[in-house]
Every structure is written in C-alpha cells, then in structure tokens.
Amino acid sequence: MPIHLSKSLALLALAFTTLSAGATVQIAPAHIYTTQLSGASEDPPNASPATGSATVGFDIATHTLTIDVTFSGLLGTSTNAHIHCCTALPGAGTAGVATMTPSFTEFPSGVTNGTYHHVFDTSLASTWNTGFVNSHGGIAGAEAALLAALDNGQAYFNLHSTFAPGGEIRGFLQPVPEPAGIAMLALGMPLLLVLARRRQR
Structure with missing residues (x-):
C-alpha cells in the first residue's frame, strides 16, 4: 500500500475515533x-x-417517550391510539396494548385527519396499560420490554376508528440510525472522496 494512502487511512480512522468519542460525550439521543x-x-x-x-x-x-403522528383519509373517525407490544415475530401478528388506555392523552378523536405530538414520562404508571406493567413485574420491566420489542420490530402503532374498532391503520415501528452515526458518516465522506481521487492517480 502506498505510504500516502496508508497515512490517509490512519487519519480517517483517527477522525472517526475522535468524532465518535466526542459524540458519546456530547450527544445522548433517545x-x-x-x-x-x-x-x-x-x-x-x-x-x-x-x-x-x-x-x-x-x-x-x-x-421519556415522545410520540409524533400524522394521519389522513380515515374511513371512520378516530377513536383511540396505542403502541401494542410484544408480538411473537417481528413485523407480524398482534399483541396487547402496552401504553395508556383508553388512548394517548389528547390524541385527536372523532376526526378523519390529524396530527399529534406528546412527551410522556415512562416512570409514571399512568403512561402504561396496567396489564402490561403487571405482566413485566413493574414499570422498569415494562420499559425494558418495550425497548427490546421496538429494537426487534415487535411493537406497532395502531390507530383505531369507528370503521375498524380493532384498528384502521397500523405500522410496525423500526429503529432509525442514531444521529451521531449519520453525522460521522457524513463528516467522513470528504476524506473518503480524497482517498478515492488519490487512488485514481
């Protein structure tokens, strides 16, 4: 390997390591x-x-549990909404309600279109379905179970309506890459381009 390429790779590794360390200290995203x-x-x-x-x-x-939802075109009018957990298989099946009942606080009801934003305190019993908490040995167990299910695609958001009381529209929640990881990749791209150009010479 040419010396200049070896040095460039070393610099790239150092930049990624430094950025990663800085991100760990400064950023703690949900x-x-x-x-x-x-x-x-x-x-x-x-x-x-x-x-x-x-x-x-x-x-x-x-x-903290932050919920952001938009919806439109319901055949019925909205009645309630929840996160359900935990299905036996990722992306399939049904599960009981994990979050508060009968619905999220102030979720739009009686409409066909809407938006929603709310931040919940998951240390409070009121954020949860009592049955879900009891089946996991308490709030800490419920938090851990929901996190594991979200990471594995075994929890879904379900919006219920008068057209479909069991749920008119739903979707299995999937992890999004952490912002720190995306930032590292974006900041490293110029170095990768420099390396690519040098290899072409």
Whole structure:
C-alpha cells in the first residue's frame, strides 16, 4: 500500500475515533423508531385508503417517550391510539396494548385527519396499560420490554376508528440510525472522496 494512502487511512480512522468519542460525550439521543401506517398492515388487513406516519422516541435513562403522528383519509373517525407490544415475530401478528388506555392523552378523536405530538414520562404508571406493567413485574420491566420489542420490530402503532374498532391503520415501528452515526458518516465522506481521487492517480 502506498505510504500516502496508508497515512490517509490512519487519519480517517483517527477522525472517526475522535468524532465518535466526542459524540458519546456530547450527544445522548433517545432511541428513535418510525413507521408508515396503513390498513394493509392491519391483522387482518382492511381496505382503508387512509395513510399516516408515526415516529417514537424512547429514552429509558430520562424516562421519556415522545410520540409524533400524522394521519389522513380515515374511513371512520378516530377513536383511540396505542403502541401494542410484544408480538411473537417481528413485523407480524398482534399483541396487547402496552401504553395508556383508553388512548394517548389528547390524541385527536372523532376526526378523519390529524396530527399529534406528546412527551410522556415512562416512570409514571399512568403512561402504561396496567396489564402490561403487571405482566413485566413493574414499570422498569415494562420499559425494558418495550425497548427490546421496538429494537426487534415487535411493537406497532395502531390507530383505531369507528370503521375498524380493532384498528384502521397500523405500522410496525423500526429503529432509525442514531444521529451521531449519520453525522460521522457524513463528516467522513470528504476524506473518503480524497482517498478515492488519490487512488485514481
């Protein structure tokens, strides 16, 4: 390997290591999960033309659960919404309600279109379905179970309506890469381009 290329690779590794260390100290993001909501994702599927999206941020260290949802085109009017957990297989099946019942606080009800944002304290019993907490030995166990299910694609966001009381649109939540990791990749790209150009000479 040419010396200049070896040095460039070493510098790239150092930059990534330094950036990674800095990110660990300065950034402690919640785990982020997202999904697209549809009737086709329900179990059993339905013919609803409605669409939606849900983004969930969950941070056990700070006991925060952030919910952001948009939806439109429901055939019925919205009744309630929850996160269900934990299915036996990733991306399939049904599970009981993990979060508060009958619905998330102030979730839009009686509408066909809406948006929602709320931050919950997961150290409070009121954030959870009592049955879910009891089946996991308490709030700490419930938090750990939900986090594991979210990481493995075994939890889904379900929006219920008058058209489909069991759920008109839903989607399995999937992890989103951590912002620190994306930033590292983006900042490292110029160095990779320099290396590529040098190899072409």
